[in-house]
Amino acid sequence: MKANAKGRLSAPLKNVEYRALWFAEALSSAGDQLAKVALAILVFSRTGSALWAAAVYALTFLPALAGGLGLSHLADRYPRRTVLAVASAIQCVLVGLMALPGMPIGALCALLVGVQLAGSPANAAQNAVTREVFTDDELYLRSQDFRGITNNTVMLLGLAGGGLLVSLVGTSWALAIDSVTFAVAGLVVWLWVEHRPAAGGRHTTWFGATKWVFAQPRLRVLLALSWLVGLAVVPEGLAAPLAHQLGEHPSAVGWLLAADPLGFVVGAFLLSHYASAQTRLRMLGVLAASSLALLAVFFVKPNLGLALALLALAGATGAYIITVTATFSTWVPNELRGSAGGLYRTGLRVVQGLGVALGGAVAQLIGSAANAIALAGLVGMIVAIPTALSWAKVRRSVVAESEG
Numbered sequence: 110m111k112a113n114a115k116g117r118l119s120a121p122l123k124n125v126e127y128r129a130l131w132f133a134e135a136l137s138s139a140g141d142q143l144a145k146v147a148l149a150i151l152v153f154s155r156t157g158s159a160l161w162a163a164a165v166y167a168l169t170f171l172p173a174l175a176g177g178l179g180l181s182h183l184a185d186r187y188p189r190r191t192v193l194a195v196a197s198a199i200q201c202v203l204v205g206l207m208a209l210p211g212m213p214i215g216a217l218c219a220l221l222v223g224v225q226l227a228g229s230p231a232n233a234a235q236n237a238v239t240r241e242v243f244t245d246d247e248l249y250l251r252s253q254d255f256r257g258i259t260n261n262t263v264m265l266l267g268l269a270g271g272g273l274l275v276s277l278v279g280t281s282w283a284l285a286i287d288s289v290t291f292a293v294a295g296l297v298v299w300l301w302v303e304h305r306p307a308a309g310g311r312h313t314t315w316f317g318a319t320k321w322v323f324a325q326p327r328l329r330v331l332l333a334l335s336w337l338v339g340l341a342v343v344p345e346g347l348a349a350p351l352a353h354q355l356g357e358h359p360s361a362v363g364w365l366l367a368a369d370p371l372g373f374v375v376g377a378f379l380l381s382h383y384a385s386a387q388t389r390l391r392m393l394g395v396l397a398a399s400s401l402a403l404l405a406v407f408f409v410k411p412n413l414g415l416a417l418a419l420l421a422l423a424g425a426t427g428a429y430i431i432t433v434t435a436t437f438s439t440w441v442p443n444e445l446r447g448s449a450g451g452l453y454r455t456g457l458r459v460v461q462g463l464g465v466a467l468g469g470a471v472a473q474l475i476g477s478a479a480n481a482i483a484l485a486g487l488v489g490m491i492v493a494i495p496t497a498l499s500w501a502k503v504r505r506s507v508v509a510e511s512e513g
Contacts, residue, residue, distance in 0.1 A: 118381045121252035126242045129301035131252075133294035134235060135259050137197070140290030142267030144204065147275045147283035148221070152214060154280075165218060172222045174455055176229025178319070181451020184233035185309030185318075185444060190302045193238070196231035197295025200224050201288050208284035232454060233447040240438050240446060241305060246386050253435045254381035257428065261370040261377075268367055309444040318448030322441070327503045331437045332456060333496045334429075337397050339460025340489035341427055344404065344420055344482050345369065346465035351478040355413050368417045372424025380428055389432045390504055394497025396429035401493055404486025407479045416479075 121127045153162040184192050203220045206212065212220075239256075243249035275283045322328050344351070345366060352361040380389055403423040411419060434453070441449040464485070472481035 118251055118255055118258075118378065121243065121248055121255055124242060124248075126302050127239065127252055129297050130235060130239060130242070131256060131259065133193075133197075133297045134256065135263060136290045136297075137200075137294045138260055138263045139266070140287035142263060142271050143274060143283045144287040146267070146271040147280040147287075148207075148217070150272075150275055151280040152217070155214060161214070165221065168218055168221045168225065172225035173229055174458060176226045177233075177451040177455030177458070178316075179451075180226060180229040181233035181454075182316075182318070182448045183230040184237050184447025184450075185307065187307050188305060189234040189238040189241075189308070189447070190298060190304050192230050192234040193302070194295045194299045196227045196234075197291045197298065199227040200231075201291035201295065203227070204284055204291060205288040208281050208288060210281050229451060230447070233451045236438060236450045237308065237443070237446040238302065238305070241308075241443065246439065249439070250386050250389070250432065250435050251381055253431050254377050257431045258374050258377050261373050264370050265367055265374075268363060308446065309448075316448075318441075318445040319452050321445060322449050322452055325440075327507065328437065328440060330496065330499045330503050331433055331440075332453065333492075334393060334397050334433050334500060335437070335453065335457055336460045337401065337489055337493055337496065338427070338430055338457060339464035340485045340492075341400050341404070341423060342461045342464050343468035343485040344423075346468050347472055347478040347482060350472060351416065351482070352413075354478050355416065357413050361413055364413075364417060365420065368420035369424035369427070372421035373428050375421075376425030376428035377431055379425070380432070386432075389429075390436065393429055393432060393504075394493075394500045396426045398490060398493040398497055400424075400426040400429070401486045401489030405483050405490060407483035407486065410479055 122131070148165050149162050152158075152165045156162075203224045207217055207220045207224075239252060240249060243252055278286070322332075348362045348365040349359075352359065352365060355361070384392070400423045403419050403426065406419055407416070409415075437453055438446060438450060468481050468485055471484060472478045475481060
């Protein structure tokens with residue numbers, strides 16, 4: 110049955126603040142995709158070293174881990190609109206410096222670390238203020254659906270045209286474009302997002318949210334559901350060896366990488382359009398287990414068509430993560446939401462990085478990318494089933510509390 114008007118995917122866009130937040134994030138994400146490609150090309154062309162190129166790419170990931178745990182606290186300690194605007198201004202300046210021709214590699218790395226660190230409190234503030242904008246659970250969930258669809262669409266466009274665009278405008282101009290996106294994003298947020306006082310204030314402790322979250326059984330279960338993504342991302346790191354194992358042209362790597370985010374977009378749309386918030390909470394465990402069960406089918410050594418279908422279906426069922434994220438944010442008090450969100454996102458990034466690394470190691474050890482993906486799915490199912498049962502108990506207790 111189709112969701113009601115309030116539950117339609119486009120409903121959150123009627124809110125001016127959300128439109129500003131959504132546009133700012135989409136613009137910055139597009140610029141970041143362009144910058145990642147530009148940096149990889151720039152560093153490799155200067156050094157001729159794949160190790161240097163990989164190291165710089167890692168710097169788009171590693172600093173965010175430290176920032177996610179520590180700097181996200183700023184989104185509770187200071188007004189969130191201010192945090193978003195100041196972080197965008199800092200990123201604008203730092204990326205602008207990176208765009209200067211002839212910037213030394215060491216300086217590029219230092220500037221990139223600064224950009225990523227500034228992004229941590231910005232992401233925390235973005236997530237927390239969106240929950241403040243939407244007090245209605247259905248509207249908030251749809252806002253996160255639209256956000257997830259947008260981010261994955263940007264990723265697909267980056268895969269499709271990022272390299273081509275950088276080759277047309279050059280690396281310096283690509284970085285300059287990214288700098289401008291941060292400036293525009295910060296201005297949009299400052300003009301159209303309402304000022305709200307700091308949710309937590311100076312009395313909140315830096316790691317108080319971490320202690321509070323792990324003391325809550327229901328939040329621990331949500332974290333466990335989110336960490337299953339670490340096994341679901343294994344195919345992303347094995348796209349190239351999988352294409353080789355299937356005997357396909359190197360262009361198949363792009364198709365294999367695009368299948369999951371494309372499936373995610375479709376899955377998020379279907380959930381948003383047809384399932385209420387309560388229905389999606391009931392489906393969490395089943396969807397989480399299904400996303401991994403589909404990977405276990407790789408034991409049959411699929412051809413390219415079946416592999417793409419399995420990855421797309423895994424991506425579609427993997428859209429459950431939007432509901433997990435939104436529910437986690439809803440169940441955390443507003444004064445801790447920035448810090449707790451930073452903890453949540455840091456956990457996601459850690460398990461994704463570990464999953465890709467371990468998947469590659471297993472594939473190297475057993476000599477088969479398909480079997481490594483299948484093993485990830487099998488292990489994931491073993492973990493997902495008891496996690497899903499724990500979630501069912503949590504959901505029943507929450508329903509009982511609300512009815513009582």
